[in-house]
Amino acid sequence: MKILYYDCFAGISGDMNLGALIDLGVDADYLKQELEKLNIEGFHLEIKKDQRRGINGTKADVIIENPDNEKHRHLRHVEEIVNNSTLSDTVKTNALKIFRLIAEAEAKVHNIDIQRVHFHEVGALDSIADIVGAAICLDYLKVDKVISSPIQLGGGTVKCAHGIMPVPAPATALIVEGLPVKTGLVNHEATTPTGAAILAAMVDQFTPNVELPIVKTAYGIGNRDAEVANVLRVYLLEGEQSSSDVETVEAVVLESNIDDMNPEHYDFILNELFDAGASDAWLTPIIMKKSRPAVTLSVLSSPELVAKMKTIVFTHSTSLGIREYRVQKHMLARQEIEVKISHGTVRVKQSYYNGRLLKSKAEADDCKKLASEHGLSIREIEKMVYNQLEA
Template sequence: MKILYYDCFCGISGDMNLAALIDLGVPKENLVEGLSKINLNSEYEIKIEKSEKLGITGTRVDVILKDKLDDEIHISDKDLHGHNHEHNHHNGDEEHHHENNHSHEHHHRNLKDIEGIINSSDLSDKVKKLSLDMFMKVAKAEAKVHGKPLYEVHFHEVGAIDSIVDIVGAAICLDYLNVDKIIASPVQVGGGFVKCAHGLMPVPAPATVEILKNIPINAGIVQFETTTPTGAAILAANVEEFTRNVDFSIKKIAYGIGHRDLEIPNVLRVYLGEKESPEKVGEHYILETNIDDMNPELYGYVEEKLFEAGVLDVFKTPIFMKKGRPGIKLSVLTNEKVEKDALDVIFEETTSIGVRKYKVGKIMLNRDFSKVKTEYGDFTIKKSYYKGKLLKYKPEYEECKTIAKEKNISIDKIYKAIYKQDVK
């Protein structure tokens, strides 16, 4: 089992996360190529370089925004990690005042704008979903803090270009690493106050602490905001377990370097590790309901909504109910993390008025992914191992389908070309 562990002893921000994952081994070219698919290249530049804090060497990432009006450079999420700018918050919007006494108001985007940018891109479906899950964490928190409906809030944190880059970039990097489990330590949020339009705002800021509900935190190691809403959302949307217990073999250690100089190293440390086991055993739940009074056209839509919520599988079984009525048993395989969202879909989108729930064990072969070269291009294959030996492999269907359409060839030819390769 491949594990990614976030050691958040000095918190986490969007740029520190990108830097740490690149330092861990995600190729810069992979990140830059992925980000180019959201078609915002004219609005920012990304700078990636080696850096150090208090003797710890790692990678630093800067998202440099291109001011179309007067060529000023401005940073938003990074301001919270080392830039000497003053923050003024008003109804979720943020305006930055620069040391050269020029002011610039960022172009604000709402959640629907963000969804449009991501969904219209050429990113893979998995990266799109990961990105939107993280954005939704921030959006829900901002809506609650400011007392407005989700799609009526215009707020800087989600709308800023650097936050789009940080969150979509995080999804690209996590998709590349493709670990079996993501774990994190309790999250250090810092302490003190930050200046805003309303006066002094306590650290952690309201949006940050809202996102971190039900997540263990530490506070006060420095009088500074060490975790941003973006950083909190990356953890909240992706981490399965928060613990100090590192019960796996650490194979690689990497550091994302922050911007501000603090009394402690302002870095995000990440581990890539492995936990030996012939098979991976997971604890999951089946949510099940019998339905005999719903338009069958709706099942496809319900299934799509359930997968968007993050469930592991959906299947439908024809059954006969009382009085000989034909019906469908809708079964949903889920875990505790997305169970509530799955229930929301079932009760809001179907005619069900009750659901059965029972615990199931799931035994899975260890898996990893690699690329194979064929005459039609490079393809991702999923390899499955049993007792440490490669047992079987298969190509990713969506990738094969896309290339088959682009090249106007039979998808069967692509499958045959892949299976002709020597896979190890």
């Protein structure tokens, strides 16, 4: 397996991404030739070796030849440029996915229709080159998976077309919703909307851990000369994963200790959490100060649903505070089948590991229903199901 890993310890921008991927092995002449397929004039790529704080890497700059004649485009104009090009379908699809993420964020920030978004940053030639270039480079590398570390957003303020804004810029903040981020390492905008959108669109998994051997390390050089090296580090990982049947995803655990709530209300909260999409929710008996018996309410959720989970806990419990921490979920590959027995049909969940069927679990609700209808015990229904499976 071949994996591209983004180590965004100092953030990411469109030009840093191009520099890093060229440094990793993308042929610069190939990238320039592919960008020519856009059939737009007025820019060219300037690529050179550079360094920040003693770290050597590649700097990629999109040079605008006539800045005074630069056009501001809407989404439909960008889509026309990409769709009318002779780029591959994969490159077109990925580039437009990135553009659309930024357009959706800008539309939401300004409360306007997506097609009315005036691309101050993204419709410009340099951003078109950065985004289409990213799609070209990722297609060139032919990796099986793209993984990223949490994204460093930076701090302080940033000057954009809408004035001076706190970091992250409004569009960036919307693009990274639900993704693991860090802030405050530097007092400037470390991640731009373009950089954030490239990751949001192209990354398959976010994790701080590298589990496969690193075969190559590369750096994309940014424009700043800050105390923290303004570089984007990327790794090329190669090797075999422990099992192709195990999926690893980012998740969030929320916890709250509660000692003053009517126990009859917990069932309602748990049902609300599950209905809202919680992966799991559970209660743990604990002893708090002054030997008071209490309960820890725990919720396991995907990152994008965290805000909804917090709202449910605060609204329907007596909790005054919630702890939050990120975890990784390792999940076996699974499928659901239907097993027919003489008394009806029961759904069965099956899980696999290293290509081998590991477990089969009859759906409890189905077994209960058939047991009730036919005057049998749940155990008898389950035995029929498992006998049928073995047969």
